[in-house]
């Protein structure tokens with residue numbers, strides 16, 4: 001019996017993993033998908049045609065990058081729907097607008113007209129009754145120092161060259177964002193409470209908590 005069966009997690013469940021850059025979303029996505037035998041939906045970083053350019057010049061590329069991410073995540077949403085669920089998704093679509101686009105608009109690196117066009121597009125595509133929200137959003141949280149060490153350890157050049165203040169600002173915004181998030185049920189996990197790299201078996205405790213949350217919120221699903 002695998003862990004999905006042991007904890008009675010429905011085969012059509014869709015779980016999205018949210019949290020700031022470097023907190024451990026991809027690592028969690030892989031661990032959960034392996035343990036539950038679910039498909040994965042990863043953010044494509046290496047093949048993203050705008051990401052490097054964006055880190056070089058936020059002002060010039062913010063709008064292009066946001067539209068690109070929105071299109072990619074929407075296509076993934078369609079793929080998840082077509083398979084009938086059973087997915088772990090690395091980063092939610094809600095963070096694009098709630099964290100990134102808003103932060104760049106507020107800081108003046110996305111111009112107001114572009115921001116309005118982008119948010120109109122986002123609202124028309126996502127904030128509708130036709131958009132299937134995930135069954136659960138797992139929010140990974142950790143201290144800014146731990147997050148910055150992980151970004152350094154991963155070593156993506158574009159992120160290394162970005163000032164620390166950028167990550168601090170994002171970290172603060174995540175706190176506020178998650179406290180007001182209500183598009184689907186949320187399970188909060190602190191990265192100090194588990195270490196999937198050193199102790200992969202700890203995934204079972206996390207799955208137990210997921211199963212509990214899914215059971216508590218089952219009345220919200222059809």
Ligand SMILES: Nc1ncnc2c1ncn2[C@@H]1O[C@H](COP(=O)(O)OP(=O)(O)O)[C@@H](O)[C@H]1O
Pocket residue numbers: 019020021022023024025026027028150151153154194195196197198
């Ligand atoms: N539980 C963990 N313990 C220690 N290091 C971790 C853990 N989870 C992730 N990492 C490391 O942190 C870095 C960022 O993780 P990653 O999963 O790529 O983050 P994200 O997808 O949120 O950007 C990677 O180098 C990864 O190996």
Ligand SMILES: Nc1ncnc2c1ncn2[C@H]1C[C@H](O)[C@@H](COP(=O)(O)O)O1
Pocket residue numbers: 019020021022025026043045051065066069091095096097100101159
């Ligand atoms: N919507 C976004 N706007 C700007 N940058 C973004 C967006 N979504 C992801 N990113 C960046 C942040 C990281 O450099 C990479 C991958 O994110 P990660 O949290 O490491 O999975 O893309």
